[in-house]
Amino acid sequence: MTQEKILEINALKTQFKTKKGIAKVVDGIDLTVYKGETLGIVGESGCGKSMTSLSILKLIPEPGEIVEGSITLNGENLIKKTEKEMREVRGNHISMIFQEPMTSLNPVISIGEQIAETIRQHQGLGKKEANKRAIEMLELVGIPSPERRAKQEPFQLSGGMRQRVMIAMSMACNPEVLIADEPTTALDVTVQSQILKLMKNLQEKLNMGIIFITHDLGVVAETCDNVAVMYAGEIIEQSTTEELFKDPKHPYTKGLLNSLPKIYENQDKLVAMKGNIPSPNVEHKGCKFADRCPIAQPECLESRPSLLSYENGEYQVRCFVYEKEHSRKEESYG
Ligand SMILES: Nc1ncnc2c1ncn2[C@@H]1O[C@H](COP(=O)(O)OP(=O)(O)O)[C@@H](O)[C@H]1O
Ligand SMILES: [Mg+2]
Incomplete structure (x- = not known):
């Protein structure tokens, strides 16, 4: 099966001008999302x-701005679009769900009305039709007695039910791409697992491309086809999920995998390895990970490694030490 690209991000850079200088929060990112597939973005809190x-x-909130790069959806560069055109993109092509649904739901309007309103805005349906469709959406995301639930306000629902409502809302426009930013982090493990299954089901039905953002490698293993590991605004390794777990290459990825708990607990978080992510205000001459890296060489402090492709693009790694190790292996086989 040939994979069909839906979204492609190239050399994307986002910066904030702060009192302490320029914060490079996204520092040259390349990502590709395919139809029907889930791309995971994983990394510690604060990595971008x-x-x-x-x-x-x-x-991006002010005074942040995209300073470079392209974001191509169906062959169109979103960077060139006006705010009005972007609203159309957000309504009909790319949806997003966040970690905390309470902040995105209106607390005093029934969930049925909120979903119906979204449907009316984006699909131009009449009130009656939209209400009917809202109830269908609630049913689709597995909310029991959807007609009764539709009349309730967000606070009357559990966290898991609210996240289902958010998913229903984000699905209402049949998006081609769904961005889920830590959608299950606030939920307990059982509910988390149900929500992940639900997203998989919807993806199969609608052939959506999903970007799944998480700090939890366990969730990546369960959910993602491909995965990009982020560190300090950069991607440091990218491959299929299978390859990443079988044979992690970057020392940071190895560190993340080593810190995975063997048994799941409710609050499982990445047990961060020694040290912290550098502030995005700091200028780096060398590799951004060098000061935490157990195998750093003098050259790692001298210049910035690029994200290089290996094995015909099967995976990518940003590491001088790996680059050397790989070429030594090639020579000894070659
Ligand atoms: N409004 C802002 N102004 C300046 N820096 C910001 C702003 N918002 C976030 N950041 C910084 O951007 C970096 C990336 O943040 P974020 O994308 O939220 O990380 P993650 O989602 O991986 O936890 C962090 O260093 C954060 O402090
Ligand atoms: Mg975040």
């Missing part, structure tokens, strides 16, 4: 996952 997703929708 949310800024990447907000950049794709051009929802």
Whole structure:
């Protein structure tokens, strides 16, 4: 099966001008999303996952701005689009769900009305039709007694039910791409697992491309076809999920995998390895990970490694040490 590209991001850079200088929160990112597939973006808190997703929708808060790169949806560059055109993109082509549904739901309007309103705006349906479709959507996302639930306000629902409502809303326009930014982080493990299954089901039905953002490698294993590992605004490794778990290449990825808990617990978080992500304000001459890296060489402090492709593009790694190791292997086989 040939994969069909739906969204392509090239050399994307997003920056904030701050009192402490320029914060490079997204620092030259390349990503490709295919129809019917899930691309995971994984990395510690603060590495730029949310800024990447907000950049794709051009929802970066002031004074942040995209300073470079392209975002191509169905062959059209979103960077060139006006705010009005972007609203159309957000309504009909790319949807987003966030970690905390309470902040995106209106607390005093029934969930049925909120979904119906979204449907009316984006599909131009009449009130009655939209209400009917809203109830169908609630049913689709597995909310029991959808007619009764539609009349309830968000606070009357559990966290898991609210996240289902958010999914229903984001699906209402049949998006081609769904960006899910830590959609299950606030939920307990059982509910999390149900929500992930639900998203998979909807993806199969609608052939959506999904960008799934998480700090949790366990969730990546369960959910994603491909995965990009982010560190300090950059991608440091990218491959299929299978390859990443079988044979991680970058020392940061190895560190993340080593910190995975063997048994799941409710609050499982990445047990961060020694040190912290550098602030996006800091200028780096060398590799951004060098000061935490257990195998850093002098050259790693001298210049920035690029994200290189290996094995005909099967995976990508941004690491001098890996690059050398790989070429040594090639020579000894060659
Ligand atoms: N409004 C802002 N101004 C300046 N820096 C910001 C702003 N919002 C976020 N950042 C910085 O951008 C970086 C990436 O943040 P974010 O994308 O939210 O990380 P993640 O989602 O991976 O936890 C962080 O260093 C954060 O402090
Ligand atoms: Mg985030």
